[in-house]
Amino acid sequence: MPMKKKRMTGRERKAQIVKAASLLFSKKGFKGTSTREIAKAAGISEATIFKHFSRKDELYSAIIDTCCNDDEGRYHLMKSIEGKEGREFFKGVAAYFIERFDEDPGFARLLMFGALEGRRFTDIFMKSRGMDTVDLLAGHIKGLMRAGVFKRRDPELSARAFLGMVLHYCTAQEIYGFKRFFDRPPRKVAATFVDIFFNGMEKETGP
Amino acid sequence: MPMKKKRMTGRERKAQIVKAASLLFSKKGFKGTSTREIAKAAGISEATIFKHFSRKDELYSAIIDTCCNDDEGRYHLMKSIEGKEGREFFKGVAAYFIERFDEDPGFARLLMFGALEGRRFTDIFMKSRGMDTVDLLAGHIKGLMRAGVFKRRDPELSARAFLGMVLHYCTAQEIYGFKRFFDRPPRKVAATFVDIFFNGMEKETGP
DNA sequence: AATATGTAAGTGAGTACTTACTTACCTTGG
DNA sequence: CCAAGGTAAGTAAGTACTCACTTACATATT
Structure with missing residues (x-):
């Protein structure tokens, strides 16, 4: 597996994080999912999540947007x-x-x-x-x-x-x-x- | 309010804890409810919960029993x-x-x-x-x-x-x-x- | 073409706080 | 008296979130 590593554009990374988060939220709920888990699922550090979303809650908002505009x-x-x-x-x-x-x-x-x-x-x-x-x-x-x-x-x-x-x-x-x-x-x-x-x-x- | 204080029998206390827990679980879910909150709602210390139920999970089991036998x-x-x-x-x-x-x-x-x-x-x-x-x-x-x-x-x-x-x-x-x-x-x-x-x-x- | 510069992307190692759960020790009623 | 009811004061492992810092890359300057 070639697994080309990281450095995405902000937009790409955001989308990827939202995707990982919504999968986990759907499985275990918002409270049941830790930012650590989301980071692991997305293959990045926790800090990176907070670079793109200033609070965990914003992940939820981003999911709303994605779904409602889809x-x-x-x-x-x-x-x-x-x-x-x-x-x-x-x-x-x-x-x-x-x-x-x-x-x-x-x-x-x-x-x-x-x-x-x-x-x-x-x-x-x-x-x-x-x-x-x-x-x-x-x-x-x-x-x-x-x-x-x-x-x-x-x-x-x-x-x-x-x-x-x-x-x-x-x-x-x-x-x-x-x-x-x-x-x-x-x-x-x-x-x-x-x-x-x-x-x-x-x-x-x-x- | 007369608010007769504590010292219930084990059975009474158990029932009271289960009642408080099921109310909270129904509002915020199992993961979303802390044992601290349950204790506060029941007006007792957290330790007392663990005197009657050895793990948080047992509260859930107790609720099942109550509901299914009701x-x-x-x-x-x-x-x-x-x-x-x-x-x-x-x-x-x-x-x-x-x-x-x-x-x-x-x-x-x-x-x-x-x-x-x-x-x-x-x-x-x-x-x-x-x-x-x-x-x-x-x-x-x-x-x-x-x-x-x-x-x-x-x-x-x-x-x-x-x-x-x-x-x-x-x-x-x-x-x-x-x-x-x-x-x-x-x-x-x-x-x-x-x-x-x-x-x-x-x-x-x-x- | 090679190099310097500005900046966005990314992180390891924390912080302050909460979590479920324990320990050691009182207090009461039968 | 003594067993059961009850608790204050822990603890180790999380939690969301921050900080000081490194890396990659597009662009401007030499």
Whole structure:
């Protein structure tokens, strides 16, 4: 392994430290992670961390910025629903979250830790991205109500019902460890949830 | 305030320490709480804690025991659904969780912290109480399927769909702070979720 | 082209303080 | 009296953070 050594530009080093920190924070929380560990993970001295970030807390702020200005997630969500209508739209949303959780539970852990430890991180993220997602679903739901497909109901609350099914399932599987004793194929999960939700929202098609 | 002073029996003191500890752990997590704080909260010296519990970790174990051997929660759930059928049964379940979360988010926080910090607590609790609840709902769902009211679907997964709606809503409201910018009357929430779920599970009553 | 200069990147060895946990010693009630 | 309840005063190993200093490199001057 050639392992070319150090001397990065400030920006590179900062990014690298944030990356190492967010990985550790997601695993062990802010309080549970020492600056020493972060330094070791980044392969630098502790002092270097404090050259770039004047307090440990600033690492958290930097993570917020990175995540909130990172549109990759939003982009993927948009990709996985674009052009889709009706049941397919909801399947797209469900599939997106199930996939994301599975490939990177770290981010969800970071959010949870943030919420529990009372940092602003989760607050800011939830208020912007969380509500955005609710509104996105609610918008679609309103459309289906206007089209006479769905019964009229509180659209935001309905959106949260659907998101709740999906997100709680993912959280329980990955973070509470349910997957060790409860497992179903992801496609089946998505299909079942969409089915329950869509049928539940539809107008009765009685005689 | 009369504030009768000290000298409790070992058992009393242990219980008191566990109580203080679990309150603090639920607020700041295991790593985020120092034994000094626990001692202060309990109004005793740090050394006394270690007289009764040989390591900090044992406090966690004691909390597990207390919670798992405490049937109060289960009892209240049973109370709030007893004799109920159909929609009323699900309303009872939803109401139970919404109420519980509202009056004591601390316990949920303890579970979440436990899961994130990788302690056995959450594991044990989820495997027993969590799956019990899924099974309870699934049992009811199976009954409704046999009766021809519900479409045939994976009963456990359906149970998790319903629990997901309710629990994610509660978690988001209380722990992620959604309630500061999203609020609905609890009865409406329960009614809406039950309606979506029940209609979604029902057999089409077509001609 | 070779050299001096200014500065950002990086560090080893601290600091002051907190952590979980101990020791040696009182105090009380049965 | 004496065992159990309780504590003040430790300790070794962390903790976040600082200091005085070295290194690497881009640029300007010779």
